Amino acid sequence: MGKVIVVTSGKGGVGKTTSTAALGAALAQRNEKVAVVDFDVGLRNLDLVMGAERRVVYDLVNVINGDAKLPQALIRDKRLDTLFLLPASQTRDKDALTEEGVERVIGELKKYFDWVICDSPAGIEKGATLAMRHADVAVVVTNPEVSSVRDSDRIIGMLDSKTLKAENGERMEKHLLLTRYDSVRAERGDMLKVDDVLEILSIPLLGIIPESTDVLKASNLGAPVTLSDARSAPAQAYFEAARRLAGEIVPVTVPGEKRGIFGKLFGRKAA
Amino acid sequence: MSILRLFTRSPRRSAPAARERLQVLLAHERASTGSDLTAILREEILAVIAKHVQLDADRVTVKVDRDENVSILEIDVEIPLDAARAA
Numbered sequence: 001m002g003k004v005i006v007v008t009s010g011k012g013g014v015g016k017t018t019s020t021a022a023l024g025a026a027l028a029q030r031n032e033k034v035a036v037v038d039f040d041v042g043l044r045n046l047d048l049v050m051g052a053e054r055r056v057v058y059d060l061v062n063v064i065n066g067d068a069k070l071p072q073a074l075i076r077d078k079r080l081d082t083l084f085l086l087p088a089s090q091t092r093d094k095d096a097l098t099e100e101g102v103e104r105v106i107g108e109l110k111k112y113f114d115w116v117i118c119d120s121p122a123g124i125e126k127g128a129t130l131a132m133r134h135a136d137v138a139v140v141v142t143n144p145e146v147s148s149v150r151d152s153d154r155i156i157g158m159l160d161s162k163t164l165k166a167e168n169g170e171r172m173e174k175h176l177l178l179t180r181y182d183s184v185r186a187e188r189g190d191m192l193k194v195d196d197v198l199e200i201l202s203i204p205l206l207g208i209i210p211e212s213t214d215v216l217k218a219s220n221l222g223a224p225v226t227l228s229d230a231r232s233a234p235a236q237a238y239f240e241a242a243r244r245l246a247g248e249i250v251p252v253t254v255p256g257e258k259r260g261i262f263g264k265l266f267g268r269k270a271a
Numbered sequence: 272m273s274i275l276r277l278f279t280r281s282p283r284r285s286a287p288a289a290r291e292r293l294q295v296l297l298a299h300e301r302a303s304t305g306s307d308l309t310a311i312l313r314e315e316i317l318a319v320i321a322k323h324v325q326l327d328a329d330r331v332t333v334k335v336d337r338d339e340n341v342s343i344l345e346i347d348v349e350i351p352l353d354a355a356r357a358a
Contacts, residue, residue, distance in 0.1 A: 146289050146293055150296065153301070154300070161308075188284075189286045190286060192286050192290060193286065200290070200293055200297065
């Protein structure tokens, strides 16, 4: 049985879709079978970021309504044999998603894939709650910025109360993915530091993705950043995060931070 | 020179302010909107205490603090000096 991950944040524009694509591709690059699922019904974008926008025939809502079978709706990535996309519907709204329908689709995906990565819509409405509902693990995407941290805190509260795991009295595994991090500005005191965000949200760290022009370049081209430029700093950070998701113990490094601060590097808790 | 630096430097370090504002705000939000559980607990605890002492509903705070491994339920009840007699 595969693992279900929800990539969530509360706030929009912090990098959920970018991170879903990059983590999904990074795991598939390890030869694991990955399905990325776009839950943003009405505002789908994962297809565009992954360069599959012209290959969408059926979508999540079609599968839920029984208009299409799951294998018909899944789009195989042109670059990676083990990476598949289940797009969201562009013409419907979030009410088209039903709890039973989502449960059935996720259950089916879990049988065929090692990883099912759900790209949550922004907000705390139905789309977001359904995206997190069946998750085993949550990746909370946060920018080092006050409104993003506040919304992440709210989402963490929901992960601990509104998911199936939480309702069954189990502990929801949550990881922080800090994106758009600028170590120079943080060092100067103009941006919240990694440790500030970790202390406030108190969930373990999955990775730090540096602010980088490579991320925009990748989305311009319709490729996950781990595929478009595997040697770039954000790609390296996503590869590290993927390895941690897969259970490897990889020490967290702050991208761009000066070497020699060993205490800091070793003192930080990895996910 | 040193005076100039005083003026140019102080407004630049905004991150500590962000951190402080968030800590205050989230402590408050976790207490009030955290979950239905805190609201239910607050009401029931209030009802139990009100049976024995007279108290102001605003003086009861129920807070759930989340940590990596444990959650702490904090109940703060302020009882006026003459409450026991008044009830």
